[in-house]
Amino acid sequence: xxxxxxxxxxxxxxxxxxxLSCAASGFTFSSHWMSWVRQAPGKGLEWVANIKxxxxxxxxxxxxxxxxxxxxxxxxxxxxxxxxSLRAEDTAVYYCTRGLLNIWGQGTMVTVSS
Amino acid sequence: DVVMTQSPxxxxxxxxxPASISCRSSQSLVYSDGNTYLNWFQQRPxxxxxxxxxKVSNRxxxxxxxxxxxGSGTDFTLQISRVEAEDVGVYYCMQGTRWPYTFxxxxxxxxx
Numbered sequence: 001x002x003x004x005x006x007x008x009x010x011x012x013x014x015x016x017x018x019x020l021s022c023a024a025s026g027f028t029f030s031s032h033w034m035s036w037v038r039q040a041p042g043k044g045l046e047w048v049a050n051i052k053x054x055x056x057x058x059x060x061x062x063x064x065x066x067x068x069x070x071x072x073x074x075x076x077x078x079x080x081x082x083x084x085s086l087r088a089e090d091t092a093v094y095y096c097t098r099g100l101l102n103i104w105g106q107g108t109m110v111t112v113s114s
Numbered sequence: 115d116v117v118m119t120q121s122p123x124x125x126x127x128x129x130x131x132p133a134s135i136s137c138r139s140s141q142s143l144v145y146s147d148g149n150t151y152l153n154w155f156q157q158r159p160x161x162x163x164x165x166x167x168x169k170v171s172n173r174x175x176x177x178x179x180x181x182x183x184x185g186s187g188t189d190f191t192l193q194i195s196r197v198e199a200e201d202v203g204v205y206y207c208m209q210g211t212r213w214p215y216t217f218x219x220x221x222x223x224x225x226x
Contacts, residue, residue: 035164045155045206045217060194061214095162099152100210102174104162 002026002103004096011106013043020108022079022096030054030074032099033104036081038092039107048094049081063079116141116209120218127226133194135221137207140186144211151210154183154192157220158203166205167192199225 008020020036035050049060050069058070069082079096095108121217127133131209143150154167165174170190180195196203203226207218 044220045208047208049218052125059213100151100165100168101155101163101166101208102165104164106162 002098004098004103004105006030006094006096006105006108009094009110011097012086013080013114014087014112016112017084018110020081020083020096020110022105024077024079024096024098027098027103029072029077030032034070034072034079034099035101036070036079036096037095037097037101037104038090038110039095040089040092043082043092051079079102084109086110088112115214116143116212117214118207118209118216118218120205120207120221123219123221125221125223127194127197127223128226129199130196133197133201133223134207135192135207135223137185137190138216139188139190139209140173141212143209144187145168150186152183152185152190153208153210154181155208155217156201156203157206158200159205163206194223197223197225208213 003025005023010095012018014095034047038048038106051058051070071080093109095107119138121136123222143152150170152170155163162192165198171183183192198206204220204222206220
């Protein structure tokens with residue numbers, strides 16, 4: 001079964017850091033672009049970042065550039081999102097997704113609050 | 115950034131009746147390879163989003179054939195031929211042609 005399982009969310013103070021992880025299974029992880037998409041409480045969807053198969057290309061939405069870093073470990077079938085200098089507006093459910101969003105994880109909640 | 119505008123934002127529908135959602139982009143979504151990367155997603159209450167349609171009109175595996183997508187350039191439509199109770203949720207269009215990829219605001223479908 002194709003599956004993506006996120007972890008690492010939680011409550012963090014403004015200015016703090018958090019690292020999200022996504023464990024992939026059921027498909028050849030190294031063959032696919034991977035992405036993070038987020039959804040603020042009661043709001044719509046926002047594509048945050050994506051990374052090419054071998055990790056050579058990465059793109060970020062402007063609001064997270066310089067603060068977030070997407071990475072992957074193909075040997076471990078894992079995707080990561082390092083989030084630094086967190087702000088209240090980063091509060092959201094963060095979804096790990098495959099390719100052009102044909103597979104989604106269940107999401108992990110990140111809350112930035114003092 | 116490409117702005118995706120959906121209408122209506124709220125869609126009350128009687129069971130068994132058709133439904134239609136419009137999505138307009140601020141720029142053409144035709145990519146240099148000739149493809150148009152316009153996708154539709156369904157998010158049922160309390161669930162992760164699920165892709166229904168990719169590249170304008172291609173249904174994903176397992177998606178009922180009552181869902182169909184159409185359009186070109188900047189104007190696109192998702193149609194449901196006969197709404198069922200399980201179709202309740204929020205529907206999003208999304209463009210994957212120009213970075214940053216962007217979503218519409220979402221259309222909430224409810225049963226009358």
